[in-house]
Amino acid sequence: MSGTTAAPPVLLSVAGLRVRYSGMVALDDVSLDVRAGEIFGLIGPNGAGKTTLIEAVSGFLPDAEGEVTFDGAPLRGLRPDQRVARGLGRTFQSLELFEDLTVRENLYVAYARPTWWHSVLDLVRWSRWPAAARQAVDDALELLGITQYGDDLPSQLPNGVRKLVAVARAVAGNARLLLLDEPAAGLETSESLDLGQRLRGLASAGTSLLLVDHDMGLVLSVCDRVHVLDFGKTIAEGTPEEIRASSAVVAAYLGTDAESGSL
Amino acid sequence: MTYVEFLLLGLSAGAVYGLLGLGLVLEYRGSGIVNFAHGAMAMFIAYVFYDLRRNGSLFFPLPPFMPNQLVLGSPMDTLPAAVISLAYALILGFVCYVVIFRFLRTASSLGKVVTSIGLMLTLESLAQLQFGTNAQTPPAILPTTAINLGPELIVPQAAVDMTGIVIVVGLVLWAIFKFTRFGLATRASAETEKGATLVGLRPGAIACGNWMIATVLAGASGILLVQITALSPTVYTFLIVPALAVSLVARFESFGAVVIAGFVLGMLESEVTNFQQMWSWVPQGAQDVLPFIMILLAIAVRGSVLPVRGQLQELRLPKVPRPKNIGVVTAACVVVGLIGLFALSGNWRYGLEVSLVWGFICLSFVVLTGFNGQISLCQLATGGVGGFTMSHLAASAGVPFPVDIIIAGLAGTVLGTLIGLPAQRARGVSLAVVTVAAAVTIDSLFFSNTAINGGFVGSKVPKLSLFGLNLDIRTSNVHDFPRPWFGVVVLVLLALVGLSVANLTRTPTGLRMLAVRANERAAAAVGINVAGTKLYSFMVASFIAGVGGALLGYQQGVLSESTFGPFVSVSFLAIAFIGGIGQVRGAVLAGIFLATGGLMSALLDSAINFGPYLPLIGGVAVMASAVAYPNGMAGAPPPPPVVALGRKIASVVGRPGSPVPVTVTAGIPKQVSQNEFVVPEAPAAISPDGAGPPRGRLGAETRETRNRSDSSSSAEEAGR
Numbered sequence: 001m002s003g004t005t006a007a008p009p010v011l012l013s014v015a016g017l018r019v020r021y022s023g024m025v026a027l028d029d030v031s032l033d034v035r036a037g038e039i040f041g042l043i044g045p046n047g048a049g050k051t052t053l054i055e056a057v058s059g060f061l062p063d064a065e066g067e068v069t070f071d072g073a074p075l076r077g078l079r080p081d082q083r084v085a086r087g088l089g090r091t092f093q094s095l096e097l098f099e100d101l102t103v104r105e106n107l108y109v110a111y112a113r114p115t116w117w118h119s120v121l122d123l124v125r126w127s128r129w130p131a132a133a134r135q136a137v138d139d140a141l142e143l144l145g146i147t148q149y150g151d152d153l154p155s156q157l158p159n160g161v162r163k164l165v166a167v168a169r170a171v172a173g174n175a176r177l178l179l180l181d182e183p184a185a186g187l188e189t190s191e192s193l194d195l196g197q198r199l200r201g202l203a204s205a206g207t208s209l210l211l212v213d214h215d216m217g218l219v220l221s222v223c224d225r226v227h228v229l230d231f232g233k234t235i236a237e238g239t240p241e242e243i244r245a246s247s248a249v250v251a252a253y254l255g256t257d258a259e260s261g262s263l
Numbered sequence: 264m265t266y267v268e269f270l271l272l273g274l275s276a277g278a279v280y281g282l283l284g285l286g287l288v289l290e291y292r293g294s295g296i297v298n299f300a301h302g303a304m305a306m307f308i309a310y311v312f313y314d315l316r317r318n319g320s321l322f323f324p325l326p327p328f329m330p331n332q333l334v335l336g337s338p339m340d341t342l343p344a345a346v347i348s349l350a351y352a353l354i355l356g357f358v359c360y361v362v363i364f365r366f367l368r369t370a371s372s373l374g375k376v377v378t379s380i381g382l383m384l385t386l387e388s389l390a391q392l393q394f395g396t397n398a399q400t401p402p403a404i405l406p407t408t409a410i411n412l413g414p415e416l417i418v419p420q421a422a423v424d425m426t427g428i429v430i431v432v433g434l435v436l437w438a439i440f441k442f443t444r445f446g447l448a449t450r451a452s453a454e455t456e457k458g459a460t461l462v463g464l465r466p467g468a469i470a471c472g473n474w475m476i477a478t479v480l481a482g483a484s485g486i487l488l489v490q491i492t493a494l495s496p497t498v499y500t501f502l503i504v505p506a507l508a509v510s511l512v513a514r515f516e517s518f519g520a521v522v523i524a525g526f527v528l529g530m531l532e533s534e535v536t537n538f539q540q541m542w543s544w545v546p547q548g549a550q551d552v553l554p555f556i557m558i559l560l561a562i563a564v565r566g567s568v569l570p571v572r573g574q575l576q577e578l579r580l581p582k583v584p585r586p587k588n589i590g591v592v593t594a595a596c597v598v599v600g601l602i603g604l605f606a607l608s609g610n611w612r613y614g615l616e617v618s619l620v621w622g623f624i625c626l627s628f629v630v631l632t633g634f635n636g637q638i639s640l641c642q643l644a645t646g647g648v649g650g651f652t653m654s655h656l657a658a659s660a661g662v663p664f665p666v667d668i669i670i671a672g673l674a675g676t677v678l679g680t681l682i683g684l685p686a687q688r689a690r691g692v693s694l695a696v697v698t699v700a701a702a703v704t705i706d707s708l709f710f711s712n713t714a715i716n717g718g719f720v721g722s723k724v725p726k727l728s729l730f731g732l733n734l735d736i737r738t739s740n741v742h743d744f745p746r747p748w749f750g751v752v753v754l755v756l757l758a759l760v761g762l763s764v765a766n767l768t769r770t771p772t773g774l775r776m777l778a779v780r781a782n783e784r785a786a787a788a789v790g791i792n793v794a795g796t797k798l799y800s801f802m803v804a805s806f807i808a809g810v811g812g813a814l815l816g817y818q819q820g821v822l823s824e825s826t827f828g829p830f831v832s833v834s835f836l837a838i839a840f841i842g843g844i845g846q847v848r849g850a851v852l853a854g855i856f857l858a859t860g861g862l863m864s865a866l867l868d869s870a871i872n873f874g875p876y877l878p879l880i881g882g883v884a885v886m887a888s889a890v891a892y893p894n895g896m897a898g899a900p901p902p903p904p905v906v907a908l909g910r911k912i913a914s915v916v917g918r919p920g921s922p923v924p925v926t927v928t929a930g931i932p933k934q935v936s937q938n939e940f941v942v943p944e945a946p947a948a949i950s951p952d953g954a955g956p957p958r959g960r961l962g963a964e965t966r967e968t969r970n971r972s973d974s975s976s977s978a979e980e981a982g983r
Contacts, residue, residue, distance in 0.1 A: 058788065084790030096785035098778045100580065109778045110789035112771035119799055122770035123763050173789055 008036040011177050011208050012057070012088070017066035019052050019232075026052040027064075028232040034177060039199060039209045041223035041240075043216065045252060048229040050212040051093060054179045057210075058090045059083045070177070085113065089175025093182045095166045097154040103165050104150045107137045107172035140172040143205065144198055160191045164198070177208045184215045196222045220244060228252070269537035270530045271418040275491045277529020278425035282484040283506035284513065284521040285429075285436060286477035291515040292453045293473025296364055296375050297692045299503055299699070299833070300382035301481055304359075306499030307386045308352045308478075309485030310394055313401045313494055315344040321351075324385075326879060327392050341404045349482050356478025360471045366890045368456075368466075371580050372691035373840070374889045376638055380837045381885030383500060387830075388878040390496045398493035405490050421490050426526075428487070432480065433522040440518070449473060497830060504703050505532075507696045508554035511561045528557060548707030555700040562689045562697060582894045583634060583777060583845035589765045593758050596851075600754045604747040614865025616736065616750040620818050621835075621861055622854025623757045624811035626764055628839035629850050631804035634773060636780030637686055637797060638695040640833050641702035642808045645682070647827025648705070649675040649809025650816045651715055657725045664729055668813040675809020676802045678705075683801030687794045690783075702829040710824045721821035727752065736818060753814055757851070760807060765847045776800055838881065841888040843897025852896045857881055 012034040019027040027049045034040040042050050056064040059080035068075045070088055098106050111133055141147045144164040163183055170178050184192045196218050213219050220240040228236040230252040243249055290298045314322045319338045325331035367375050405421040440446035452459035452466040459466050505528055513520035535550040603615050631637050649671035656662045682701055689697050709715050716722055726735040736749035767773035778786045779796045787793050816822045838857045843849025856863045867873040
């Protein structure tokens with residue numbers, strides 16, 4: 001699609017994003033661009049505003065100031081579900097799976113977008129999942145390597161698998177850009193490496209990713225570019241190598257959160 | 264001057280609303296429960312007081328066939344009677360909390376609402392059984408003199424006294440919460456139960472204390488109410504609506520706001536009755552609309568108004584199994600139903616027909632509350648709009664069946680859409696509050712209007728006929744009643760709509776409803792229009808209710824206000840809940856076993872003349888079921904004899920299509936939580952779903968959903 005010289009087009013553009021929570025500034029004039037096909041990392045110490053950025057971009061903070069454009073169109077005033085319909089998917093740090101739907105149904109409900117007319121028809125027509133839906137759900141399960149858990153309820157699954165289900169659900173929604181909120185939190189190193197592989201696979205299948213995580217190993221190994229926030233402000237942006245070398249980043253991490261400072 | 268006079272007259276009612284509201288706030292802050300039975304508690308204590316004053320006997324909450332009165336002597340004076348009644352209230356509050364509400368800390372909002380409705384039904388039917396439904400006028404307790412405030416401006420002494428009482432109570436509560444350890448502990452555990460437990464507080468004891476104080480306040484409200492309105496079970500019970508309105512305005516938090524809102528509401532209501540006398544265009548019942556408006560305003564201004572409580576555990580929602588073999592099962596049920604309709608006769612056949620109609624109406628709760636988690640207490644009001652629309656259309660325009668029931672359904676849909684709109688902002692208990700107020704409003708504005716309800720003789724419903732075939736339940740020959748053909752019509756409709764509802768859980772639309780029920784945030788994040796999905800559920804459920812209301816009309820031959828009153832609306836949510844609100848067969852079970860006048864009540868009536876006690880049994884069953892079986896009858900483990908029989912049948916026949924029987928070390932599997940079973944010794948082979956044969960006469964349907972119900976997976980797990 002893109003040549004070797006021309007950079008791929010910007011998919012998500014955030015300009016001058018500012019979010020206040022009852023007096024406290026959570027995000028202060030943050031701007032970033034995510035390009036089509038890339039894995040874009042967003043890191044920062046606790047309270048840096050990473051999750052807030054995802055909330056604002058996905059439409060859960062309608063009062064956020066600043067411009068968010070997706071695929072060239074401004075998103076202002078759109079509800080979360082309308083943003084999803086445009087191809088902007090997300091996961092939650094707390095997963096928020098539908099606990100009384102099976103894994104497959106969790107994915108199907110994200111895949112299928114019945115119009116009001118379909119919803120009326122659903123009252124009178126016999127329902128079988130269409131082949132395309134079955135295929136899409138199976139593909140997403142396979143991509144994350146959780147096919148065997150398809151018919152289980154999420155509450156029966158171990159935490160690592162639940163995290164993959166959350167990602168698979170967002171994938172099944174046909175997102176062009178996925179906002180992933182700490183998908184590796186609480187995973188063991190081997191699981192985290194495995195997750196990195198799967199995210200790479202996702203990106204090469206054509207989905208762009210904005211990855212928020214604490215696991216520096218994961219972020220720096222899979223991301224094409226990384227953006228660093230501290231106290232709601234941008235302190236660095238660049239390739240993983242540049243970030244590794246940035247003194248501002250090291251200071252921010254060592255100064256506030258020594259535990260994850262092992263760069 | 265009459266304006267001011269009417270405002271002042273409203274002080275007494277306002278004081279009572281405030282006092283009731285204070286109790287509601289205490290219950291909510293203490294235990295996280297919005298107690299819909301608070302008005303019923305006030306009513307009950309008022310009767311205890313009345314019995315002491317009038318007869319000098321102490322009334323216990325037992326049905327009349329048991330020894331339930333202790334004769335203390337001659338009629339008592341006000342003061343000792345009041346003291347004994349309030350002490351009684353203290354104990355009642357303790358018992359209610361320890362026996363019932365203590366177990367609801369992990370229940371869903373629905374479970375909590377339904378349980379308090381169960382208490383409401385229980386107290387109401389106890390009072391009715393003992394004292395009858397007629398209004399009683401006990402002697403006044405406060406002076407009946409008036410104070411002269413100026414030329415043509417007088418205010419009753421009692422209004423002033425009551426105002427003083429509620430203000431003092433409000434101040435005392437405020438001081439307790441501000442300055443005492445008990446108040447601090449209550450505030451802490453309302454904030455976070457976990458945290459309160461960690462610092463050594465006992466949320467259970469705190470909640471119990473608050474319930475006891477709240478019940479005493481309810482009792483005091485009941486006793487004071489005697490001053491301003493005659494004592495009757497239903498009127499007092501439904502004072503819960505204005506009480507909820509003032510509590511909601513105060514966010515179930517501020518005592519001061521409750522008291523002020525109470526006075527505002529009481530005075531406005533009184534002023535509206537003044538307007539009714541001045542201008543004829545102000546409709547009767549307009550004053551009952553005020554609490555509804557107050558609630559809507561509170562919701563509009565504040566959105567999801569109730570402060571969130573820090574819960575200890577995840578909430579349990581009723582299971583919604585995805586049924587298989589729907590077609591076969593439905594066909595089998597229809598056959599059983601047909602056999603029943605033609606084999607039974609007389610009261611039993613009529614009971615079955617009534618059951619089918621109520622089963623149909625309960626489907627409305629399955630869609631709205633079971634699948635989508637929206638708690639509506641006004642589905643019967645929706646049904647009423649359908650029913651009266653049908654009867655008026657048929658009478659005036661001669662619209663034939665089945666067009667008329669479709670129009671009835673559409674009329675219901677219109678109302679459902681209107682009610683669904685505030686539901687965009689109110690969820691859980693708040694929605695229950697909105698809808699109970701809506702039920703009362705619709706009742707007093709429309710159903711109690713003689714132009715609509717047909718006055719004393721009721722609103723006539725024409726004969727049911729299709730293409731010239733007479734399908735009506737009656738003919739001119741009295742001995743012909745009840746004819747089975749009406750039942751056939753309802754059975755066919757029930758089967759069709761039941762199929763549609765059962766099928767819905769497998770469609771994207773149905774899954775969306777479940778997703779919204781489970782987690783609105785996540786639903787929005789996967790692209791579901793949450794508001795639209797809720798509205799859709801309201802529309803579908805209201806269509807079903809509207810058609811159901813019309814069927815009820817055909818069954819009764821005449822519709823009246825009482826058919827669709829708020830009490831019916833409220834009780835049927837509870838009845839649908841015990842049947843099993845997440846599944847179609849739950850609605851059918853509810854219709855058969857629990858509906859008043861249904862098959863079960865016909866059987867009980869002819870066997871041991873137990874009919875009058877059915878509401879009481881129902882109320883107790885609602886509480887027990889909400890505490891022990893959140894999935895209702897349809898999801899509960901079968902009763903022991905059935906398990907034993909099931910074992911036999913399963914071991915002899917096996918079951919086509921089912922996996923190999925699993926051996927578990929099982930006597931009777933006892934469900935301890937949603938997914939866990941405790942199994943006592945005695946090894947036995949049971950079928951994998953642990954179901955045994957279908958219960959009752961509901962043959963195949965019981966079997967099919969059981970295959971997917973959670974008792975199956977649990978029993979399997981226990982076997983592994």
